[in-house]
Amino acid sequence: MTSPARRLRPGEPCAFVAFGAMGDLTRRKLLPALYNLQANQLLPRELAFIGVARRALDDAGFRAYAEAAARAGAARPAGAPPAADFTTCVHYVQGDFEDPATYARLSDALAHAAKEHGTSGNALFYLATPPGEFSAIVRGLAGAGLTRQDAGWRRVVVEKPFGRDLDSARALNRELTQALDEGQVFRIDHYLGKETVQNLMVFRFANGMFEPIWNRRYVDHVQITVAEELGVEGRGGYYEQAGLVRDIVQNHMLQLLALVAMEPPSTLAPEAVRNEKVKVLEAIRPMEPEQVLRDCVRGQYGAGIVGGARVPGYREEPGVSPESRTETFAALRLQVENWRWAGVPFYLRSGKRLARRDTQISIQFRRPPLLLFEEAGVEQIDPNRLDILIQPEEAICISMKAKRPGPGIVLEQVKLDFSYAQFGPLPPATGYERLLHDVMIGDAELFHRADLVEASWRIVTPVLDVWASLPARDFPNYEAGAWGPAASAELLARDGRRWAGPG
Ligand SMILES: NC(=O)C1=CN([C@@H]2O[C@H](COP(=O)(O)OP(=O)(O)OC[C@H]3O[C@@H](n4cnc5c(N)ncnc54)[C@H](OP(=O)(O)O)[C@@H]3O)[C@@H](O)[C@H]2O)C=CC1
Numbered sequence: 001m002t003s004p005a006r007r008l009r010p011g012e013p014c015a016f017v018a019f020g021a022m023g024d025l026t027r028r029k030l031l032p033a034l035y036n037l038q039a040n041q042l043l044p045r046e047l048a049f050i051g052v053a054r055r056a057l058d059d060a061g062f063r064a065y066a067e068a069a070a071r072a073g074a075a076r077p078a079g080a081p082p083a084a085d086f087t088t089c090v091h092y093v094q095g096d097f098e099d100p101a102t103y104a105r106l107s108d109a110l111a112h113a114a115k116e117h118g119t120s121g122n123a124l125f126y127l128a129t130p131p132g133e134f135s136a137i138v139r140g141l142a143g144a145g146l147t148r149q150d151a152g153w154r155r156v157v158v159e160k161p162f163g164r165d166l167d168s169a170r171a172l173n174r175e176l177t178q179a180l181d182e183g184q185v186f187r188i189d190h191y192l193g194k195e196t197v198q199n200l201m202v203f204r205f206a207n208g209m210f211e212p213i214w215n216r217r218y219v220d221h222v223q224i225t226v227a228e229e230l231g232v233e234g235r236g237g238y239y240e241q242a243g244l245v246r247d248i249v250q251n252h253m254l255q256l257l258a259l260v261a262m263e264p265p266s267t268l269a270p271e272a273v274r275n276e277k278v279k280v281l282e283a284i285r286p287m288e289p290e291q292v293l294r295d296c297v298r299g300q301y302g303a304g305i306v307g308g309a310r311v312p313g314y315r316e317e318p319g320v321s322p323e324s325r326t327e328t329f330a331a332l333r334l335q336v337e338n339w340r341w342a343g344v345p346f347y348l349r350s351g352k353r354l355a356r357r358d359t360q361i362s363i364q365f366r367r368p369p370l371l372l373f374e375e376a377g378v379e380q381i382d383p384n385r386l387d388i389l390i391q392p393e394e395a396i397c398i399s400m401k402a403k404r405p406g407p408g409i410v411l412e413q414v415k416l417d418f419s420y421a422q423f424g425p426l427p428p429a430t431g432y433e434r435l436l437h438d439v440m441i442g443d444a445e446l447f448h449r450a451d452l453v454e455a456s457w458r459i460v461t462p463v464l465d466v467w468a469s470l471p472a473r474d475f476p477n478y479e480a481g482a483w484g485p486a487a488s489a490e491l492l493a494r495d496g497r498r499w500a501g502p503g
């Protein structure tokens, strides 16, 4: 485990190479995150930022672009140096990822960075590109000898979705390991960089009171919701290829599930934590087709009202087919078939253009075994619930019953609350700061191992296969601004339950 002192020191000298430098991720997340890191003295002084993209630009043009992006997306504490300070280390390499000449130019830029910025030959290659480009870039880097570590470390950060299904994820893993050691590969999932997600491990394993009840004897079921108000935001071309399950469920949501359901690791060593995550995901058996039809719901939004404004339906978004069959909503009922969780359903739901942004986990406990308050007229007692609110509100709440003051017994639902606001305002962050710093110090704990990615695909690939074989006659089947199709509520109603959070 990386020492706390190491975490507070700047990352190691390096060239940060962003493939896809003019894309949405680099602009909205990576540049602002680096800028935030710099404001917190966590960037190495010996840093070069090299953008690689197709557009014709020179260093000065890209510098202006990077400065504007960093400024727009980051919030600087008072007294932090201005953005231009950060961008003095910015350079640009123009080229197509499929063209070997791009890597020859990049090689020159790296040599220049080592000389001008003292990067010690270290390089972090960030693949902020459409997933279809990952293999070509790794081949290009290896072909130009840029993955060799004889003159400094070379690390490759691979974005999600990692593959399209189990077979393509395996093929990509094989390609990566032909060119790189596993220790050079950082498969990123930005949800693991969020404060509240990191807190899940602390909450479970630093508080002895929850562990004894964290199992099928006491837990009735678990719900995970990742609701977005946003639509596809100009990423229609990407989204048509991905869909909600590849974009959110296979990665972010199964990570949340793994953190809730995994066994305590024997240590916090990255491998020990990753082993437990893989084990719990492997305990979710792939679904048979009839199970997919019964336990999985898909949806696509039509036009509607979100945040008071009328928004177009998914099929009207730029880059989307007017007959698109791509899902923008999914709800799944999963079973973790192990000793701890047998018989406890895990309900997952996520969607674009829902009524509001809301990511939360609800652990619903069993009802008390005896209705002691029947005589006082209380016929049914709501079960206790533990809600872990991840965004936008960051809090942990326990819902329980208390007696309302006064004569007689009147039970009232009350909340025991912990809000992150108690720590004071959280530093503004994109979620990428911690993860980028981790790569610069070589800490892989919050990154996925090959088997973890494959275990996640093993769960969702049968769902995608069945859906691909079905006609999508009923799309769109929910209005933008609603909480998904009616079948989502029915999935729980069938089991005598309902969504605990929003909707
Ligand atoms: N955007 C987001 O919020 C998030 C994105 N991600 C992941 O990050 C990755 C990038 O996403 P995003 O930034 O949205 O994608 P974009 O489509 O916005 O950006 C991709 C960039 O790659 C460039 N590019 C594509 N093909 C080539 C090529 N052959 N040669 C040179 N340049 C090329 C594009 O250049 P050009 O402009 O010339 O087409 C574009 O600048 C994806 O894997 C996505 O899943 C993950 C989490 C969040």
Ligand SMILES: O=C1O[C@H](COP(=O)(O)O)[C@@H](O)[C@H](O)[C@H]1O
Pocket: 228, 230, 247, 431
């Ligand atoms: O990975 C992705 O995540 C974002 C949602 O991230 P959040 O941190 O705002 O919750 C999602 O909008 C995007 O489609 C997806 O690619």
